[in-house]
Amino acid sequence: xxxxxxxxNQSRAAYGLSYGGPAEGVVVSNSxxxxxxxxxxxxxxxxxxxxxxxxxxxxxxxxxYIDGPVExxxxxxxxxxxxxxxxxxxxxxxxxxxxxxxxxxRGNGGNGYTIINAGTEITxxxxxxxxxxxxxxxVCNGWCxxxxxxxxxxxxxxxxxxxxxxxxxxxxxxxxxxxxxxARDNYKSGFAGVGDSDVRIYYxxxxxxxxxxxxxxxxxxxxxxxxxxxxxYSGATNVGAGIDVAAGCCADIRNNIIRGFSVGIAVGAGxxxxxxxxxxxxxxxxxxxxxISSSDVSYDPWFYNGQNDLRIRRGSGCVNKxxxxxxxxxxxxxxxRGNPDIGxxxxxxxxxGIVPMGEPYFKGGRFGWGINH
Numbered sequence: 001x002x003x004x005x006x007x008x009n010q011s012r013a014a015y016g017l018s019y020g021g022p023a024e025g026v027v028v029s030n031s032x033x034x035x036x037x038x039x040x041x042x043x044x045x046x047x048x049x050x051x052x053x054x055x056x057x058x059x060x061x062x063x064x065y066i067d068g069p070v071e072x073x074x075x076x077x078x079x080x081x082x083x084x085x086x087x088x089x090x091x092x093x094x095x096x097x098x099x100x101x102x103x104x105x106r107g108n109g110g111n112g113y114t115i116i117n118a119g120t121e122i123t124x125x126x127x128x129x130x131x132x133x134x135x136x137x138x139v140c141n142g143w144c145x146x147x148x149x150x151x152x153x154x155x156x157x158x159x160x161x162x163x164x165x166x167x168x169x170x171x172x173x174x175x176x177x178x179x180x181x182x183a184r185d186n187y188k189s190g191f192a193g194v195g196d197s198d199v200r201i202y203y204x205x206x207x208x209x210x211x212x213x214x215x216x217x218x219x220x221x222x223x224x225x226x227x228x229x230x231x232x233y234s235g236a237t238n239v240g241a242g243i244d245v246a247a248g249c250c251a252d253i254r255n256n257i258i259r260g261f262s263v264g265i266a267v268g269a270g271x272x273x274x275x276x277x278x279x280x281x282x283x284x285x286x287x288x289x290x291x292i293s294s295s296d297v298s299y300d301p302w303f304y305n306g307q308n309d310l311r312i313r314r315g316s317g318c319v320n321k322x323x324x325x326x327x328x329x330x331x332x333x334x335x336x337r338g339n340p341d342i343g344x345x346x347x348x349x350x351x352x353g354i355v356p357m358g359e360p361y362f363k364g365g366r367f368g369w370g371i372n373h
Contacts, residue, residue, distance in 0.1 A: 006030045016040040016056060020068070024048030034058050039065040040083065047071040054078045063087045063108065069094040070119075079104040086110035087132065095119030104128040111135045111164065112153065118142035123149060130154040134164040136183065139197075144175035151178075157187030164188070167206070170197040173223075178204055180331050184307070185209055190232075193219040200226040203331045203344050207233040207307045215244030215266070222248040227256055228325050231301075231310045231344040234260035237282050241266045245273075253278065255322040257301050257312075257343035263288045277323045279342045297321060301343065311345040318342035 008031035010016040016033025019026075020043070029052040033040040040056030043049070045068030055078065056063040063080030070092050076099075080087035087105030090098075090113070098121065105112040105128065112129030115122070118141050129136030129151065136153020139146055148168065157165015167183025170176055172195040181204040183190035190206030192214070193199050199219070206216050216232050218241075219225045225245065232242045242258035245251045247268030253275045258264045264280035267273055267289040276293035279301060280286040286298065299317025303310050311332070312318050322340035330336060331344040341347060 003027070004029065008032070011035045012037070014038055015042050016059065017054075018042045018044075019046060019049070020044035022047050023073075026050070027052065029053050031055070032057070036060065039063070040080070041065070043070075043073075044068040045070070046073050049073045051075045052077055055081065056083065057081045059083045061085050062089045063105065065089045065091070067091045070098055071095075072097040074099045074101070075103060076101045077103075079106075080108065080112075081105075082107040084109050086112075086114050086134065087129075088113045090115045090119075090122070091117050092119050093117050096121045098122045099125065100127050101125045102127070106131045108132045108134075111138045112156070113137045114140070115143055115146065116140045120145040123147045124151050126150040128152055129167075130156065132156050133158060133160075135169050136167045136186070138164075138166075138169050138171070139174045139176055140171045142173050146174065146176040148176065148178045148181050150180045152182040152184070153186065154182070154184040155186065159187070166190070166192045168192075169194065170199060171195050173197060176200075178202075180204060182206075189214055189216060189218045191217045193221070193223060193225060195221045195223065197221065197223040198225075199223065200228075201230060202226070202228040202325075202327060203230070203329075205231045205233070205310055205331065205344050207231075207235070207310065209235040209307060215241035216261070217243045219244070219249050219251065220246040224250040226252045227254075228252070229255040229322065229327065229330070229340060229342070229344055231257045232259070232261075233257070233303075233307055233310060235307050236260060242280070242283070245271055247271055251275070255325065255340060255342050257281070257310075257318060258283065259301060265290075277321065277342060279318050279321070295323070297342075310343075312341065312343060312347055314347050316341075316347065319347050 004027045016036045034057045040059040063083040087108040111134035112132040153167035165187030167186045169192040175198045178201040242261040247270045250272040264283040264286045276295040302316040320339040
């Protein structure tokens with residue numbers, strides 16, 4: 001089956017687009033679904049479907065709802081905007097080879113993205129989950145092999161939805177990797193791991209102008225969290241916790257900049273911890289519940305422009321103070337030479353063409369951070 005459907009516009013129907021079954025070679029492009037009585041787009045049991053430049057807006061329920069077994073499906077340059085409930089719901093017990101790329105889910109009444117039930121092998125690349133009333137990205141239950149690559153979630157949550165408002169969050173044995181991601185000015189955490197999730201986060205940035213209502217990076221339960229070469233920033237001095245790891249967790253926390261929190265790193269009793277080569281600055285208590293490593297430092301990172309541009313400048317005390325952990329590129333796709341710098345960015349020569357990291361760039365209508373990975 002090789003079919004292309006383009007230029008579809010559907011509004012005020014039960015569903016904007018409803019598709020189920022095998023879809024190898026089927027392409028839906030340049031289509032708009034708005035103000036429908038249920039979901040804007042409902043996909044069930046699709047295999048091999050491609051969607052390009054498809055928008056779902058202001059629908060009564062979800063913008064996109066995907067269930068049943070899903071295989072080898074690619075969703076590129078699409079969006080879910082201003083829907084009454086969640087922007088994207090992926091509810092499947094079997095998912096392999098699925099890619100969301102340059103997808104924007106913003107302004108929705110629930111989460112930007114909710115990934116529930118269970119599945120494997122799904123990638124979100126350069127996706128945006130900002131300005132939603134719930135969480136930006138919420139991964140639940142037994143999902144594993146979830147990759148967030150170059151994604152962001154800013155300004156999610158509010159006091160009326162106090163149970164949510166994390167940039168990224170996992171629940172109940174989920175397993176995820178985050179790299180080159182950003183979470184800024186969310187109501188709660190930049191990242192929250194709840195339950196027994198296993199999480200790896202590297203070369204990402206988390207910031208608040210003041211701070212959310214719980215730790216910027218918060219991990220509970222008995223899972224494992226790896227935090228390498230992240231920049232964790234609060235614009236207010238001595239507010240909240242930078243990293244808060246509960247008792248029973250396993251944590252590897254190295255090469256991070258943690259700036260402006262009352263507690264830099266808080267670790268619960270009984271947690272298993274590898275910690276070192278962190279720069280913990282402007283914190284009344286650099287570490288709580290464990291002895292600070294002798295390899296840690298407390299220098300002004302010397303950012304270009306605070307929260308708006310968290311690259312470090314030449315002369316920063318973070319330069320070459322990290323320990324090698326096997327990575328070869330930083331947040332801006334710059335090569336890592338010799339000992340890595342602490343934080344998410346390597347120092348680069350001025351005039352090198354590196355895009356300032358505080359704001360996204362748009363190229364050909366696509367969203368990204370810095371140089372494409």
